[in-house]
Amino acid sequence: MTRPQPGAGSAPRRGRGRPPAAERADGPGARERILEAARAEFSERGYDKTSVRGIAKAAGVDAALVHHYFGTKDEVFAAAVEVSFEPALIVPAVVGPGPEGVGERLARYFLDVWEDPATRAPLLAVIRSALTHEAAAKVLRGFVLRRLLERVARDLDVPDPRLRAELAASHMIGIAVLRYVIQVEPLASAEPEAIVALVAPTLQRYLTEE
């Protein structure tokens, strides 16, 4: 379900988690394996039916190790989501090069993430979960969006930067819903570049123009 994450290929395959197997299963790739398992579990089962125990089992580690690396289920959820939309990745790539062309870079970055079925599945699961479970909405609101949008807004030289960053994000989320979930035509089959061409000026305006 998920594409390999940086470092996933080098994960050691020793051991299946049970106490005191947490230590045996630990190693350079355990954290990434847990994240991968978390994304797969949240994608397949939804927020509600996913448990730390289930994630641990899928990752072949002890539940204690999941808690050790991430904390609560909510924190695993946030970490699993942030793999795709991590401020540390998105901000330098999109906002870093400066205001010119930021709308186009954001639209393309976003569509790239969604066009890849491996990253699309967990993101859809996140949106579904957030729309149906207040706990998941809270995680998305608190951990993910706040961090990401604050970081993007910090680099904007416009009035109401947070509100504008959120409007840009809302457009991207709405496109995802109509294109990938509800699948209205012609949006569902449109070439990504055709969408980028139409949407980039909108994002550019929100992020850079008064």
Added chain:
Amino acid sequence: MTRPQPGAGSAPRRGRGRPPAAERADGPGARERILEAARAEFSERGYDKTSVRGIAKAAGVDAALVHHYFGTKDEVFAAAVEVSFEPALIVPAVVGPGPEGVGERLARYFLDVWEDPATRAPLLAVIRSALTHEAAAKVLRGFVLRRLLERVARDLDVPDPRLRAELAASHMIGIAVLRYVIQVEPLASAEPEAIVALVAPTLQRYLTEE
């Protein structure tokens, strides 16, 4: 739960063959009572757990009368959604006055519908249902969005009118998700007019500018 709709009192009441119980409960207002019950049921229970039988019970009519007026569960669902976003209402109000100011009128129309808790609840239920059940997504895609967006696109004098109407719709849906469901701040607490002011130029561009 629902606000009165135009024409609610003027629909013909004479039916064709249904059980005697249906006739007793029939009369001026039965159709509207069913629609109101349907919106409440879909809002509270979600698409999956709502049944024609349950809607009929809540409306105080026989299930046969629900089938008589609307057909299948999917068709009741579509009718319940279309009460808020009916092409016959939205198009004259928003697109009718001509291209100038259409973005602002659309943004304001949309926010009015969402700001009213009575119309917000069933719409949230629709989006939730569409994101979690393919049957509901199909209804939204087929009955509601196709009819609404086709009608809006028909009056647009731009290239790719359908795609542009969908991009405008995607923005409105994304704002609803972030503002009312995930409730990110400051978008969740922003004054509707502040949102209209920022979003109107986006919609205007999609709907009227090459």
